Amino acid sequence: MRPFLYQRASDSNMAVQALGAPAAANNPLTKATAQPLAGGTTLIDLMKLDVMRPATIVDINPLARAWSAIEPGSDGLRLGALAKMSDVAAHAEIQRSYPVIADSLKLAASAQLRNMATLGGNVMQRTRCNYFRDVSYENCNKRNPGSGCAAMDGVNRMHAVLGTSDQCIATYPGDFAQALIALDATVEITGKAGTRTMPFAQLHKAPGDTPEIETTLQPGELISAFSISGRWPRSVYLKARDRQSYEFALSSAAIALDVQDGTIRNARVALGGVATVPWRAREAEALLKGQKFDEALGQRVAEAAFADARGRRHNSFKIALGKRVVARALQQAVTMEI
Ligand SMILES: Cc1cc2nc3c(=O)[nH]c(=O)nc-3n(C[C@H](O)[C@H](O)[C@H](O)COP(=O)(O)OP(=O)(O)OC[C@H]3O[C@@H](n4cnc5c(N)ncnc54)[C@H](O)[C@@H]3O)c2cc1C
Ligand code: SF4
DSSP: OOOOEEEEOSSHHHHHHHHHOHHHHTOTTTOOOOEEESSOTTHHHHHHTTSOOOSEEEEOGGGHHHHOOEEEETTEEEEETTSBHHHHHHOHHHHHHOHHHHHHHHTSSOHHHHHHOBHHHHHTOOOOOHHHHOTTOOOBTTTSTTSOBTTTSSOOTTSOSBSOOSSOOOOOOOSHHHHHHHTTOEEEEEETTEEEEEEGGGTBOOOTTOTTOOBOOOTTOEEEEEEEESOOOSEEEEEEOSSSSSOOOSEEEEEEEEEETTEEEEEEEEEESSBSSOEEOHHHHHTTTTOBOOHHHHHHHHHHHTTTOOOOTTTTHHHHHHHHHHHHHHHHHHHOOO
């Protein structure tokens, strides 16, 4: 591991100043920016692998008192970015009113990791592309812009079939982000100019020509909270993976439905494990609105969700798998007892 400066944030002002400081951004030794440290389960991992080389680490855990509240209310939910995955997953009201959130967290990583990891760190985790994580491969446009992409003709079984570009086909690996996308969440961002909010769907950037730029956060900005309007008791997170625990998604679906008298009034469909960013399948969900659900409709929705998918040498199976996951998750959401 390379040398770095460790700073402990005394408050959010100090954190954003330290993260945005030019000296931190231009350290000649590492050419890397300052990074916030939350649970450390991604950041420290990638520093040990020499993939991330921050000159400065700003430990934001002292902000937990202000930024870790779990606040369900009559008109929605607010989650602090420093809330632990395990605390949110175990919260009775989250399980009751937002099962898609509870399940997306419960099905992620391991119990030990969930006890350390935070919601903010979870949505900011980096891809698990093996070529990105192994610095002995030079050609990774995300790590070394302009160097090529080893995954295109390499082993790409875990890679994305939606939202890819000629520069990068890496999958966004997290689970919780799909729940946020399906619930139309808002993300609260704290920076030097104060606090701003935006739709969570605008946080992650598809790779395009600049796969090294993964989010729309500006230097020095921190995620401080997530908000969701309304309650979504009829919601489901279904995850298919190589083994039943401690494994990333091959394909997942986050579904949120509003069903009245058997008719679907509102529907949200988000996909994970198959796309470069947390993926909203808007054309697919439009097919559900105003309809009564049956198996044939589930199939049509699943087909629409993957209409633009493009498979590569080893990952085409994700298209067939993903359709089954969507159809089954819809069936579960429609039939669940609430
Ligand atoms: C073996 C293993 C298996 C895993 N399996 C899964 C899985 O199945 N599903 C899944 O979803 N995840 C999985 N993970 C990933 C794990 O959930 C993440 O590592 C964890 O959620 C990151 O949270 P953290 O608080 O530890 O973040 P950190 O490691 O502290 O930070 C991660 C990144 O986010 C930045 N960051 C942290 N907090 C903020 C903030 N508030 N604002 C802006 N930037 C911030 C950091 O600078 C860093 O770049 C797995 C991890 C491992 C090691
Ligand atoms: S898929 Fe993206 S992260 Fe993986 S090697 Fe290619 S450019 Fe790098």
